[in-house]
Structure formats: structure tokens, C-alpha cells
Amino acid sequence: MKNKSPEKSRNLLQTKAQRWIIKIGSSLLTDDGRGLDREAIRTWVKQIVALRRSGVEVILVSSGSVSAGVQRLGWSQRPANLKERQAAASVGQSALIHTYEKLLREEDIPEEVPVHCGQVLLTHDDLRSRRRYLNARSALLTLLEMNVLPIINENDTVSYNAINLGDNDTLAAVVSNLLDADLLVILTDQDGIFDADPRSNPNAKLLAEVNAGAAMLERVAGSGGSGVGTGGMLAKVRAATRAARSGTSTIIANGRCEDVLLRIRHGEALGTFIHARLPKLDARKRWLAGHLRARGVLHLDAGAVLALKQEGGSLLPVGVTALEGNFHRGDLVLCKDPEGHEFARGLVNWDATVALRCLGKKSRDIADDPDVAEGILIHRDNLLIH
Ligand SMILES: Nc1ncnc2c1ncn2[C@@H]1O[C@H](COP(=O)(O)OP(=O)(O)O)[C@@H](O)[C@H]1O
Numbered sequence: 185m186k187n188k189s190p191e192k193s194r195n196l197l198q199t200k201a202q203r204w205i206i207k208i209g210s211s212l213l214t215d216d217g218r219g220l221d222r223e224a225i226r227t228w229v230k231q232i233v234a235l236r237r238s239g240v241e242v243i244l245v246s247s248g249s250v251s252a253g254v255q256r257l258g259w260s261q262r263p264a265n266l267k268e269r270q271a272a273a274s275v276g277q278s279a280l281i282h283t284y285e286k287l288l289r290e291e292d293i294p295e296e297v298p299v300h301c302g303q304v305l306l307t308h309d310d311l312r313s314r315r316r317y318l319n320a321r322s323a324l325l326t327l328l329e330m331n332v333l334p335i336i337n338e339n340d341t342v343s344y345n346a347i348n349l350g351d352n353d354t355l356a357a358v359v360s361n362l363l364d365a366d367l368l369v370i371l372t373d374q375d376g377i378f379d380a381d382p383r384s385n386p387n388a389k390l391l392a393e394v395n396a397g398a399a400m401l402e403r404v405a406g407s408g409g410s411g412v413g414t415g416g417m418l419a420k421v422r423a424a425t426r427a428a429r430s431g432t433s434t435i436i437a438n439g440r441c442e443d444v445l446l447r448i449r450h451g452e453a454l455g456t457f458i459h460a461r462l463p464k465l466d467a468r469k470r471w472l473a474g475h476l477r478a479r480g481v482l483h484l485d486a487g488a489v490l491a492l493k494q495e496g497g498s499l500l501p502v503g504v505t506a507l508e509g510n511f512h513r514g515d516l517v518l519c520k521d522p523e524g525h526e527f528a529r530g531l532v533n534w535d536a537t538v539a540l541r542c543l544g545k546k547s548r549d550i551a552d553d554p555d556v557a558e559g560i561l562i563h564r565d566n567l568l569i570h
Pocket residue numbers: 208209210211212371372373374376377378379380381382383404405406407408409410411412413414415416417418
């Protein structure tokens with residue numbers, strides 16, 4: 185793709201991308217909270233089946249469980265209470281998957297490859313554990329091989345605020361990293377990213393092409409959402425940046441636009457295209473980047489910052505001046521420089537109590553401590569420098 189104009193490389197990516205993650209938001213799926221919009225869902229299912237039959241591997245990340253459950257239970261609004269949200273998710277998720285299953289069956293044509301669907305409900309814990317993360321990867325790849333459309337959502341009935349992924353834009357980006365997707369398509373209720381929220385700014389202009397991670401994006405995306413969904417445009421912008429770490433480009437487009445997915449496949453310049461022009465992380469570091477909750481903070485001196493950033497070393501306790509949080513072995517912690525800026529994050533080898541008694545000590549001074557494996561607080565393989 186060298187020396188291609190941005191338009192060309194966008195067109196090439198759209199027409200050639202083999203593995204797509206498609207994310208559909210609650211506002212679209214439930215017609216702004218009025219209940220599952222069967223006719224709209226039928227249009228996306230038809231397009232997904234056509235993509236699948238043309239050889240594209242599709243993984244669907246579908247929101248809508250809470251919103252659909254709220255409507256089924258006859259409640260007037262999304263509950264603030266966690267237990268009620270979990271109950272609504274349980275009711276809505278079964279309705280959601282039942283709808284997909286029925287609509288997919290309608291697309292069965294003799295002589296054509298049948299496309300089945302399989303429900304995959306993930307929690308943050310599934311993605312935090314390396315073993316479960318890799319298990320999820322192999323299960324999803326197996327489903328694709330079997331011509332099954334995996335339909336992923338967060339398992340909202342068992343996750344709770346402190347450990348949830350929070351929004352499905354983030355989930356879709358983590359899944360893009362997990363499966364090395366070529367393209368992430370986020371369908372929403374706007375034509376893409378505008379230079380201001382189009383709900384409050386009728387003169388806002390659509391951004392056609394941008395680079396992942398561009399500082400301007402966070403500014404224009406604000407934090408507002410439709411009220412039915414949870415992420416808003418900011419979550420989508422951040423999801424695109426996260427997806428770029430596996431080389432995945434993102435398109436944010438209007439799901440109500442006719443044949444939106446097929447037109448994207450044919451190379452049409454719809455929505456906002458976000459180029460993955462960020463350094464690609466290797467597979468293990470991508471898994472690390474998918475850890476969303478830090479359990480503590482390590483404050484490092486200038487020498488340690490240099491050793492980590494420039495020499496690619498592991499973190500030894502001698503360079504740690506202070507710590508925060510009651511973390512345990514295997515937890516994610518943030519690393520801050522002497523000015524207090526986070527510049528790295530990693531998985532600690534020791535509990536906070538052990539780390540505390542080793543702070544500032546040289547390796548030879550802790551060599552006899554039975555809790556201090558190899559004298560390394562964070563191994564470089566478990567360290568992500570920003
Ligand atoms: N710069 C922007 N461009 C487009 N939409 C924006 C922007 N800033 C905020 N938004 C809002 O983000 C909303 C989409 O996010 P959200 O409600 O979470 O959708 P979904 O349910 O599809 O995930 C839009 O309806 C819009 O009001």
C-alpha cells in the first residue's frame with residue numbers, strides 16, 4: 185500500500201478487508217429505545233449474510249440487551265439501579281439473540297452456504313486472564329471456520345460497574361485486537377464523526393478521513409451520547425485508537441443508511457474512516473492493552489524511566505520511589521515518571537506488601553527474600569510503554 189493516496193488506500197482496505205468486526209449500537213437496534221427494531225435488524229442480517237457468502241469473515245458485536253429488556257419489562261426508562269439493569273440485560277439478551285437467529289434462518293437458501301449464529305457473552309475477567317483470552321480467540325476462530333456468525337455482547341447480567349468493560353465500542357476494539365481484524369465498522373445513529381456534536385450543532389461538518397489517535401478527535405467527540413446507548417462518540421474514537429494497535433482501521437457510519445455494509449464493501453466513502461497509522465503492538469502487548477482497570481500506581485525515579493523507555497529493560501525495585509494501591513501478583517499497575525505522568529503500565533510480579541518492603545533496594549539486598557522471584561517487579565514482556 186505504499187505511495188497510495190489516502191482515498192485509494194481507504195478504498196483498497198474496504199474492498200480487500202477479510203475479517204470485519206461490526207458493532208451495532210443500542211439506539212439503532214431498539215429504534216431509540218422503543219424496543220427491538222426487527223425490520224432494521226433484518227437489513228443488517230441480510231447484508232452480513234451477503235458479506236459472509238462473499239468470503240468476508242464477520243464477527244458481530246451487538247448492544248441492545250439492556251434497552252430491549254427495559255422495553256420488554258414495560259419500564260419507562262433505563263434503570264439507574266445495577267440489579268435492575270442486570271435483570272433487564274438478561275431478558276433483553278435472550279430476545280436479541282432469538283431475533284438474530286430467526287432472521288438468519290429466513291436467509292437460508294437451498295444451494296447456498298447456511299450461516300448460523302452463536303452467542304458469545306464476555307466479561308472483563310475473560311479478557312484479563314491470558315488463558316481465557318486465548319481460549320476466547322480459539323473459540324471465535326473455530327466458529328468462523330464453521331461458518332457461524334459470532335454475536336458478542338458483554339455479559340451484563342454478571343458484570344458489575346467496578347469491573348465491566350463499560351461500553352461495546354471498547355469491547356469491539358478489544359475483539360479487533362484479539363482476532364487481528366482488518367476492519368472495525370461501528371454503526372451508529374449519526375453519519376460519522378462531525379467536528380461538533382450534530383445533535384446540538386446543526387452546522388457541524390462530517391470528517392471523512394482521519395488518523396487514529398489524532399488529538400483533535402477527542403476534542404470534537406465530547407462525551408455526549410444518544411441517552412439510549414452508553415458510550416457516546418468519545419468511546420468510538422477511543423475504540424478506533426485501540427483497534428489501530430492491531431493494524432485495524434475503523435469506519436464509523438450511519439446504520440440507517442441503505443445497504444451501508446455492502447456499500448462499504450464496494451469501496452464507497454461512507455461515514456468517517458479512521459486510518460490505523462499507529463505503531464502496531466505484538467499480540468501479547470495487545471492483550472496487555474486490553475486490561476482496562478489498574479489496581480495500583482508505581483512512582484519511578486528518572487533512572488528507571490530511562491531504563492524502561494530507552495533500554496527496554498524490566499522494572500527493578502531500586503528505581504521505585506513510592507507506590508499506591510493494595511495490588512496483588514498479576515495485577516495491572518500504572519507507572520508514573522517523577523513529574524507524575526503515566527508513561528507505562530504492566531503486570532506486577534509481587535503483592536503490594538512485598539513491593540513495599542523492597543522499594544528502592546538493590547537486587548543483591550533482596551536476594552534472600554523468598555517472595556521476590558528473580559528480583560524483578562515487572563518483567564519487560566509484561567510492560568507496555570505508551
Ligand atoms: N462529534 C460528534 N460527531 C457525531 N456524533 C457525536 C459527536 N459528539 C457526540 N456525538 C453523539 O454521539 C452519539 C452516538 O453515540 P451513542 O449514543 O453511544 O450511540 P450508539 O448507541 O450507536 O453506541 C450521537 O447520537 C451524537 O449525539
